[in-house]
Amino acid sequence: MRFFASILIISFLTACNPNTTSFNFSSPSTYDYAQMNHIEWVDLFHQQECDYFAYIYSETCGHCNEIKNEIIYFSYNYQSPTYFVIYDKEIPLIDDKEQVIDKDKIEDIGILGTPTLFHVVNHKINENIVGSKDIKNYITKLLK
Numbered sequence: 001m002r003f004f005a006s007i008l009i010i011s012f013l014t015a016c017n018p019n020t021t022s023f024n025f026s027s028p029s030t031y032d033y034a035q036m037n038h039i040e041w042v043d044l045f046h047q048q049e050c051d052y053f054a055y056i057y058s059e060t061c062g063h064c065n066e067i068k069n070e071i072i073y074f075s076y077n078y079q080s081p082t083y084f085v086i087y088d089k090e091i092p093l094i095d096d097k098e099q100v101i102d103k104d105k106i107e108d109i110g111i112l113g114t115p116t117l118f119h120v121v122n123h124k125i126n127e128n129i130v131g132s133k134d135i136k137n138y139i140t141k142l143l144k
Helices: 002-016 062-066 068-077 133-142
Strands: 049-055 081-085 114-119 124-130
Touching: 049 068, 062 068, 062 114, 062 133, 068 133, 114 133, 124 133
Parallel strands: 049 081
Antiparallel strands: 049 114, 114 124
């Protein structure tokens, strides 16, 4: 009986140790948007890399907070960098997500809303993924 009690106690102790647990999408994370690599909207096309992601979010957006763990996990684990942009009223709103594809000037693009994930290749918008469900599905496929 003591043997089983000892095993049970050890498993609880190691399960609660942050150094032994793995990242879990569904659990609250110690990660926060504030810890991520942020850029200004006007600098979206001024990054050195030729292949990167730009994630536009609002701190008050329920859908953004819903996928916070996933997008942060993606930014740490995918080979191309992810830059985070906080939405403000200076970012234009558009009504067709396809109108930004192949654009390379900030004055020619906007977002449907938050969250939005742009995949930028050779300083042009290659993909525009909008909404928490589509972003979550997209980054899950990329991480496989």
